[in-house]
Amino acid sequence: MKKIAFLVESEYGEKHFGVRNYFSTIFNSLEEKYDVDYITYSTCRQGVLWYRVLEDKRPKDIQTDSISITNNRQFSYKKYISNKKNKVLDKKCYYFQYLGTDLENEKYDACIITNPWLLTPIVDIKSPKIIGIVYDLVPNEYSLVKSVPPIDFASEHNIGYEYYNKHCNAIIAISKQTMDQYRRYYSSASGKISFFPPFMPYHFECGFHNEHEIKENSIILAAPFDLRKGLKKIPKLLNPIKDWIDKIYIFGEPRCAISDFDEFFKEIDARIKIVYYPTISYVDLIDLYSKCKVLLFPSKEEGLGLPIIEAQVCGCRPVTTNEEPMNQLTLNGSYLLSDDDEQDSKEIAKMLKEEFDYDELKRVARREFSIKRVIEMIEKII
Helix, strand or coil, X not given: CCEEEEECCCCHHHCCHHHHHHXXXXXXXXXXXXXEXXXXXXXXXXXXXXXXXXXXXCCCCCCCEEEXXXXXXXXXXXXXXXXXXXXCCCCCCEXXXXXXXXXXXXXXXXXXXXXXXXXXXXXXXXXCEEEEEECCCHHHHHHHHCCCCCHXXXXXXXXXXXXXXXXXXEEEECCHHHHHHHHHHCHHHCCCEEECCCCCCHHHHHCCCCCCCCCCCCEEEECCCCHHHCHHHHHHHHHHHHHHCCCEEEECCCCCCHXXXXXXXXXXXXCCCEEEEEECCHHHHHHHHHHCCEEEECCCCCCCCHHHHHXXXXXXXXXXXXXXXXXHCCCCCCEEECCCHHHHHHHHHHHHHCCCCHHHHHHHHHHHXXXXXXXXXXXXXX
């Protein structure tokens, strides 16, 4: 049996929700046929120290933290923080088994680097095959080209990508658009890079129990508190159709300025009922997607756009931008936003009112976004 290592951050389960979902799906799928480990490292004066990362195997999903917002105009970042301080969320436990100052004795057949930003030039991965995953070039574009903070995070990406170019046998992007962007930045690596076909997260493939969920006239927003994800556009689209909306469900912690967070709740119509989940379990997230008719995802810059896949495999119709890669993920029943907010609002209202075969959308999406082609790609490399 071949042995495969996944190089991760030490507390990978508590960071970068979308990234973790992505590589853990590949890990869980490979685990059915191969001996797979999560590994990490630390640096000291003596060099690099390697560890195997072991999780507490007791079943433990991410905990759900919900806030029912009774007055949109009075909700603020201050109240969000106050709520967060009053909640004690149970975190996963991690254990570290020391492997040594190199990986030679582990005899890994392949190592998959899950996070480019955790690499340093002194890391020497002893493995016949090394694969690097590229999620997006957004940090490079914003910080290294446009000089928008945080520049240090973009620099960490760049160091990791330079490491990929030098040491990896294969570099794999999560979408064709990301692959094309990578080639523009690092033309010398053009021959090494390819891209994975899109796939649904592992928990969505295994977690279906709502085959005939009763639909609400509700809309879900996936991690919208980020200006790159169209945060300022959302109130303009939803306020005109407030009478057609039962509830708006929001999940994801803020990644925007406090002023932008506060402005969103001041701009959204006070009569729209909002339930906000800063953190949410996979089970509850599947329930949310399943009960909502529409995902509103007006992001213009994504490495992939995973919520579009998640929504469709749960029978929720996406409304997103006519930009790659988002417009490459939409199936029948989706709507691509125009530059006409009034017309877009009318289309969203129509989606809430009209009859639609949500079960058929689930079936088609689960076929379209299977993990099988991704595993076949990895097997050809290793």
